[in-house]
Amino acid sequence: xxxxxxxxxxxxxxxxxxxxxxxxxxxxxxxxxxxxxxxxxxxxxxxxxxxxxxxxxxxxxxxxxxxxxxxxxxxxxxxxxxxxxxxxxxxxxxxxxxxxxxxxxxxxxxxxxxxxxxxxxxxxxxxxxxxxxxxxxxxxxxxxxxxxxxxxxxxxxxxxxxxxxxxxxxxxxxxxxxxxxxxxxxxxxxxxxxxxxxxxxxxxxxxxxxxxxxxxxxxxxxxxxxxxxxxxxxxxxxxxxxxxxxxxxxxxxxxxxxxxxxxxxxxxxxxxxxxxxxxxxxxxxxxxxxxxxxxxxxxxxxxxxxxxxxxxxxxxxxxxxxxxxxxxxxxxxxxxxxxxxxxxxxxxxxxxxxxxxxxxxxxxxxxxxxxxxxxxxxxxxxxxxxxxxxxxxxxxxxxxxxxxxxxxxxxxxxxxxxxxxxxxx
Amino acid sequence: xxxxxxxxxxxxxxxxxxxxxxxxxxxxxxxxxxxxxxxxxxxxxxxxxxxxxxxxxxxxxxxxxxxxxxxxxxxxxxxxxxxxxxxxxxxxxxxxxxxxxxxxxxxxxxxxxxxxxxxxxxxxxxxxxxxxxxxxxxxxxxxxxxxxxxxxxxxxxxxxxxxxxxxxxxxxxxxxxxxxxxxxxxxxxxxxxxxxxxxxxxxxxxxxxxxxxxxxxxxxxxxxxxxxxxxxxxxxxxxxxxxxxxxxxxxxxxxxxxxxxxxxxxxxxxxxxxxxxxxxxxxxxxxxxxxxxxxxxxxxxxxxxxxxxxxxxxxxxxxxxxxxxxxxxxxxxxxxxxxxxxxxxxxxxxxxxxxxxxxxxxxxxxxx
Numbered sequence: 001x002x003x004x005x006x007x008x009x010x011x012x013x014x015x016x017x018x019x020x021x022x023x024x025x026x027x028x029x030x031x032x033x034x035x036x037x038x039x040x041x042x043x044x045x046x047x048x049x050x051x052x053x054x055x056x057x058x059x060x061x062x063x064x065x066x067x068x069x070x071x072x073x074x075x076x077x078x079x080x081x082x083x084x085x086x087x088x089x090x091x092x093x094x095x096x097x098x099x100x101x102x103x104x105x106x107x108x109x110x111x112x113x114x115x116x117x118x119x120x121x122x123x124x125x126x127x128x129x130x131x132x133x134x135x136x137x138x139x140x141x142x143x144x145x146x147x148x149x150x151x152x153x154x155x156x157x158x159x160x161x162x163x164x165x166x167x168x169x170x171x172x173x174x175x176x177x178x179x180x181x182x183x184x185x186x187x188x189x190x191x192x193x194x195x196x197x198x199x200x201x202x203x204x205x206x207x208x209x210x211x212x213x214x215x216x217x218x219x220x221x222x223x224x225x226x227x228x229x230x231x232x233x234x235x236x237x238x239x240x241x242x243x244x245x246x247x248x249x250x251x252x253x254x255x256x257x258x259x260x261x262x263x264x265x266x267x268x269x270x271x272x273x274x275x276x277x278x279x280x281x282x283x284x285x286x287x288x289x290x291x292x293x294x295x296x297x298x299x300x301x302x303x304x305x306x307x308x309x310x311x312x313x314x315x316x317x318x319x320x321x322x323x324x325x326x327x328x329x330x331x332x333x334x335x336x337x338x339x340x341x342x343x344x345x346x347x348x349x350x351x352x353x354x355x356x357x358x359x360x361x362x363x364x365x366x367x368x369x370x371x372x373x374x375x376x377x378x379x380x381x382x383x384x385x386x387x388x389x390x391x392x393x394x395x396x397x398x399x400x401x402x403x404x405x406x407x408x409x410x411x412x413x414x415x416x417x418x419x420x421x422x423x424x425x
Numbered sequence: 426x427x428x429x430x431x432x433x434x435x436x437x438x439x440x441x442x443x444x445x446x447x448x449x450x451x452x453x454x455x456x457x458x459x460x461x462x463x464x465x466x467x468x469x470x471x472x473x474x475x476x477x478x479x480x481x482x483x484x485x486x487x488x489x490x491x492x493x494x495x496x497x498x499x500x501x502x503x504x505x506x507x508x509x510x511x512x513x514x515x516x517x518x519x520x521x522x523x524x525x526x527x528x529x530x531x532x533x534x535x536x537x538x539x540x541x542x543x544x545x546x547x548x549x550x551x552x553x554x555x556x557x558x559x560x561x562x563x564x565x566x567x568x569x570x571x572x573x574x575x576x577x578x579x580x581x582x583x584x585x586x587x588x589x590x591x592x593x594x595x596x597x598x599x600x601x602x603x604x605x606x607x608x609x610x611x612x613x614x615x616x617x618x619x620x621x622x623x624x625x626x627x628x629x630x631x632x633x634x635x636x637x638x639x640x641x642x643x644x645x646x647x648x649x650x651x652x653x654x655x656x657x658x659x660x661x662x663x664x665x666x667x668x669x670x671x672x673x674x675x676x677x678x679x680x681x682x683x684x685x686x687x688x689x690x691x692x693x694x695x696x697x698x699x700x701x702x703x704x705x706x707x708x709x710x711x712x713x714x715x716x717x718x719x720x721x722x723x724x725x726x727x728x729x730x731x732x733x734x735x736x737x738x739x740x741x742x743x744x745x746x747x748x749x750x751x752x753x754x755x756x757x758x759x760x761x762x763x764x765x766x767x768x769x770x771x772x773x774x775x776x777x778x779x780x781x782x783x784x785x786x787x788x789x790x791x792x793x
């Protein structure tokens with residue numbers, strides 16, 4: 001039965017089409033990643049974000065992923081950039097993508113505080129490019145898988161915007177667009193509530209529908225123009241690094257596979273084919289994970305943008321403006337002692353800013369403090385966090401239960417009882 | 426999509442849009458002309474920082490002059506005037522702590538630590554009194570043995586009048602501090618102020634980055650008061666054991682005055698000065714002002730800030746002087762001041778940071 005059901009799909013996806021469009025995307029992706037790697041290096045972020053921090057926030061279970069010793073992390077970046085350049089030049093593209101993916105993902109996983117949605121997207125795309133076929137002719141399924149991957153990013157980003165903060169309060173856009181009030185000509189307009197609402201609703205509509213407009217041949221050109229305008233505007237307004245050019249490059253995957261060569265040479269003939277069962281199964285598994293990961297936030301109580309449980313790997317982009325403070329009250333026993341830490345002196349400014357508003361990082365830091373005080377000779381250590389976090393234009397409120405001993409509970413993916421609910425508006 | 430489903434969804438979307446538009450069209454609560462971050466930065470720099478550094482340089486010069494005069498004629502009461510001049514210089518210096526960056530700590534000059542370096546090495550100062558520095562040799566003296574803390578030690582650690590080595594050290598140290606203060610003013614007036622009000626990429630990319638940096642320093646000053654000036658002497662980092670020797674200005678017993686001056690220095694930054702706008706003038710804050718009684722509107726951050734500021738000031742005033750004794754004998758009063766300052770810190774670092782989108786401008790990495 002399964003064979004019968006999957007047969008037409010395997011044939012449809014296995015039909016070989018021109019590989020030129022995929023090659024151009026690889027080139028754009030590789031070029032962008034090379035620029036991103038050089039930019040990261042030039043900004044001094046290899047040292048400030050990866051090498052220098054005395055304390056890291058490793059991903060649970062991945063504590064073994066650390067900066068490489070000596071100049072190793074810089075060397076890793078050099079290899080990463082070379083792999084990206086090889087990908088851009090279409091030299092050994094799958095190997096280059098695999099090497100790039102390994103290097104980039106290693107760097108990405110060194111510290112949770114550095115997590116960005118578009119870093120995750122880069123890892124996913126690189127992983128797909130490492131396994132998808134290359135050559136003059138490729139199965140249509142290669143395009144389809146990448147399109148669906150990008151489509152999921154847009155659609156889940158759009159679904160996340162169907163939220164009262166975004167649609168009815170236009171937050172955090174109202175706050176963020178105000179930062180552009182000093183811009184010449186358009187600054188005054190951008191800072192108005194009307195502009196924030198217009199952007200909010202337009203962005204939600206864009207994210208929810210753009211993959212479909214790009215897929216539909218008749219709307220593709222105008223959709224591409226809108227996508228470019230949208231992502232350029234986002235890039236100009238907000239510090240989101242390579243995300244915008246990456247998504248614009250991704251739009252080209254929705255073009256006809258032979259679009260790069262239309263004016264120069266005849267495309268190779270489309271030929272029938274079939275995707276192997278293992279490949280189809282792997283693709284289905286991949287996409288299942290990609291759909292399940294963003295939906296997992298439904299398993300946690302409370303608004304995800306406040307609790308941040310299930311927030312990562314879910315394409316919930318540009319939805320949160322948080323600022324806050326956290327202090328840690330340490331009660332040590334045997335020998336006794338009471339300590340109050342109001343600044344995380346051993347964190348970098350970036351880590352500290354991330355930590356004070358994210359429950360899992362606050363918890364991880366509390367566990368680190370407990371370890372530190374145990375190392376000083378206290379046999380038992382309790383750590384409580386007193387936090388105040390302002391979220392999307394609201395007045396600051398406690399994020400963590402100040403009575404909860406964070407050192408008593410290990411990190412886990414389960415809902416954390418110490419996260420306080422968002423006070424009602 | 427079926428009609429049965431599409432009509433309710435369309436109605437829901439329209440209702441949402443209507444609600445959103447009603448929010449968008451809500452009139453501003455303040456008729457004042459919109460104040461920009463650039464205007465606030467200009468106030469902070471041109472109307473507060475630069476004149477403040479001038480005032481400090483003048484006070485340091487006065488201190489140097491009175492020390493030299495008292496040592497030349499060490500009559501009864503001559504050194505009381507020197508101590509008064511030190512207090513004035515100290516207050517003006519404490520009032521500049523929000524601006525203790527840029528020329529303050531930029532290499533190679535590092536002017537700030539030459540004026541105010543902690544911890545003071547008292548034993549080294551005593552050793553140097555055997556062969557005290559002169560105007561010619563003070564540059565070879567470590568930062569831990571010069572500047573305002575060293576002068577404070579020289580003025581208060583022994584009874585006046587002084588002659589000889591102590592006076593020679595005092596004259597050299599005060600003259601050196603006056604020179605450093607003048608250099609610091611020059612650095613602000615001759616370039617750094619312009620780099621803040623008209624940033625061109627180095628050290629700040631734009632006005633938003635300058636604003637974020639200065640606002641961050643405001644919040645950090647409140648944290649310094651809580652954590653360093655009050656918390657450390659209270660023993661917050663020593664298992665709860667009081668550390669009275671950790672108070673600031675320990676020899677003159679002015680730790681609480683230091684705290685008051687720093688807190689007072691935040692007020693013009695918030696309120697503005699000489700008719701120029703401060704933080705309170707920014708639309709994100711001013712538009713939330715409410716006619717409700719104080720505390721009646723939780724969204725009125727301005728009212729909350731004013732209340733928290735007044736509460737923090739009162740709590741500090743309620744600590745019995747000197748602080749070195751209070752951290753042992755009046756711990757509750759110190760803890761209440763820490764808590765009150767905490768509410769002020771929350772207003773700055775959570776509520777106001779959040780309203781102003783300051784996080785976007787820090788520039789130490791990408792977002793999302």
